[in-house]
Amino acid sequence: MTEEKSLNFLEEIIEKDLATGKYQSIATRFPPEPNGYLHLGHAKSICLNFGLALKYGGKTNLRFDDTNPVTEETEYVESIKNDVKWLGFQWSEELYASDYFDQLYAFALNLIQKGLAYVDDSTSEEIAEQKGTPTQPGKNSPYRTRTTDENTKLFEAMKAGRYRDGEKVLRAKIDMAHPNMHMRDPILYRIKHARHHRTGDAWCIYPMYDFAHGQSDAIEQITHSICTLEFVPHRELYDWFIQQLEIYPSKQYEFARLNMTYTMMSKRKLLQLVNEGHVHGWDDPRMPTLSGVRRRGYTPAALRDFCEKIGVAKRDNLIDVSLLEFCVREHLNRIAERRMVVFDPLKVVITNYPEDKTEELPSENNPEAEIPTTRTMPFGRELWIEQEDFLENPPKKYFRLAPGQLVRLKSAYIIRCEEVIKDAAGTVTELRCSYIPESKSGHDTSGLQVKGVIHWVSCAHAQRAEVRLYDRLFLQEDMNAAEGDFRQHLNPHSLVTKHVWIEPALATAKTGEHFQFLRMGYFCLDTDATREKLIFNRTVTLRDMWAKAGKGGN
């Protein structure tokens, strides 16, 4: 299989840079701000940055962009490291923008010396006023003409803590009429008397993103600094600092962020969902966070495959969530062991099966496995089957149980429905069936051809468990375009809890294991589960052509 994969635009740039000898090897970085949990959008960035370095034999740093002490916490640092590792990537160095505070301060002084930065006493409102608008040029600040000496002293005083928050800022001196708003004397440093998660109280001035990011890249000699499209206008500033400071010329490249149908990726709004109790936490299995999808049962391999499949480009996109589900199913189909679980039980009594008899019937764990293994399932006279696997008046191509009709109990026998028992209200409460002894799975000499195969559990041996069924969090396909408050688009049925009957083998299920509940979907043990109370999350449903055709009823 000669797989001639075409290159994405970043791979093309890198291959060219390597071919021309511009770089001997490449260096990328994944630069999250530790102010929240990572989500699927970050996964795309992680796979990109680490994937590129892996492919071209380079390195990737994990760098925390921690220049704003009031939003950042160590808790987030730990969860981010955990998520990156879980996704399957190993960073070269763990670094922090705050590692460079001394260096960044020196850079600022350098700019002041060159007459390219000044201390401004304007209020934030005044500075906003001076900026102008995209269609109108800005105005120079009255403090723009301060001398180098004055600026140096003032900036040192800012650092020394002689001013309150907001009293002064350090600004670059560029061009207040520049067509790019980011070039209109951007703020370099602001005063924040706040405790930083790593540097504590050592600093009361903190660099802005634009004054920290490119320089951090330069310090680490990042060759390809890859970020999302909204940073395109920042690139000019990024290059300007590097040029004026005469430091390593890292280059910034931008790609389109991930958008997914029925999903929202905004950190701020996700935080709102958590804080307002619409979900049960950052790791709620309905959340698009990595901790959420992990708990739900998505695998790192499936996520990496997904990131590979969605590709990388510069145009806005809205990825169909069914592609993600496809990737998850494809992986789980290979690795998940099969189990039988009855969600809505209907009792079946096999009238010609001895009351005191129990058989241990082998059932294959995974038909996809190279080396097949089996477990045994106890079979007895009384069984639970799924309510929807019986219909008193079945439509044309209904392969399941109906009065007088045959079905196979998976890995067991073929049974025939002989009698339907109902309660006073006319609800079916029990089926009395006969089994065909010669139809035993693996030793079938009955010669019967049965189209329908259903799952079951033995009443005498089945155990209880809770099952949590998840559906999309939002009803609107494109949440970026959704009108009104995003919360009004929440799906009220995104979580449905059921109490089900599980086969005995499931009693020893462990966290991190993946199962396919036959015909019901892929499941994993939830982190809330205990030995006494088993709880399973539905990771994803199975494809279901029958239900899709609307023939499943209900």
Add this chain to the structure above:
RNA sequence: UGACCUAUGGUGUAAUGGCAACACAGCAGAUUUUGAUUCUGUUAUUCUAGGUUCGAGUCCUAGUAGGUCAACCA
């Protein structure tokens, strides 16, 4: 009424001036002790108008549409 980015099936992504392809989704069929998986087939695509060229999805110009930019956030 500015600057910048983008425009290929329903959704993504390729095609690097030379036969518009791959995946998902959809539809149809075969196989199947999961109406799963697997396999086969199938529907559907270059924003518009000019230009360059033997030849344009690709290059140029203009238009149109969508997105981004005016935090002491990142």
